[in-house]
Amino acid sequence: MNSASKLPVVVLISGNGSNLQAIIEATEENLPIEIRAVIGNLPDIIGLQRAKLAGIETAILSHKTFPDRESYDHALMKLIDSYAPDLLVLAGFMRILTPGFVRHYAGRVLNIHPSLLPKYTGLNTHQRVLDAQDRLHGASIHFVTEDLDGGPVVVQAQVRVETDDNAESLAARVLQKEHLIYPLAIRWFAEKRLSMDEKGKVVMDGKRLEKPVVFAPQDSIG
Template sequence: MATLIDAAKAPDYPAEIVGVLSNRAAAPGLAVAAAHGIATASLAQSKFPSRDMFEDTMTQVLESWETDLICLAGFMRILGEDFVHRWQGRMINIHPSLLPAYRGLDTHERALADRATEHGCTVHFVTPGLDEGPAILQARVPVLPGDTPDTLAARVLVEEHRIYPEALRMLARGEVGLGL
């Protein structure tokens, strides 16, 4: 998220970060966004009687910011079909694997357990299936002898910070889309 904020500061960047929404009040990204003068909101799903009510409230907040595109970053909740369909083609996520490999959690541990020779990250469109949306960009990193989940994650993170702003740039310029 901080990388996207930094990228959007460039005068020729085609997107503006209008708000940061978290499902955790203590998320460090909220303070980062506030320090940059960006609107923030926190909504705990546990405070809502249903996921639909939680997601309806998220939509209200996003619409109040006149949001065009959503970039998920560390939002560790599976979103409902209605919410995903509402933002279809305008919501992207970054995932620490070369999708379709290693959907879900513990991607680095699983890649190492499988003795993969390369790993990486994917920016993809969000669809109702977990980590199943079409890829926009991927970056590969080698799995090195002696790698641990932490060392592999650190190299993948460098690539995440490189490709996520580029994928958002491409989407904001209309260079990629679900129908393109």
């Protein structure tokens, strides 16, 4: 597939970039996207090294040099738009985005969250699941809206919570699922099977998705 027929994508990261790596590997196989740039808000993060090793252009725009979120997001939008992406992928981008930023890219931003949304928005999801004694946990891919972790969910993958789990062991199993469902959701978007309509609803294969696609713990993904 030539680059002209691939979906142009920009990825935003703040850390290790393991989901970025999963997306890069899927792209090297047959995921029909072109990652035009990986942008980090912190220097010296592993995710940027992953991108460089894959021959992908990288950029750093530190939020620490801006007086407020609005000015940072304005500069970030200008940088992103220089790559003309059709999709933004947040892969561990630890910034709360301003409403103006979200509106600018409405329907073109996907995020991953380590819980079965709408449960456990925010941080420390794995420990919160253990504290609540839930039997199922997992990961969600959702479109980004102005509501933090509150955009419409596209796909989820569940994992069982074992009696001997701690936050680290649970996080590791959830991460394995993340690496599968994120490239899958991106593929659906690239193939024009997935979109978000003007009312903020997920559309899949021409029909509104009343509830997310859910992969149970025993299901194969992909």
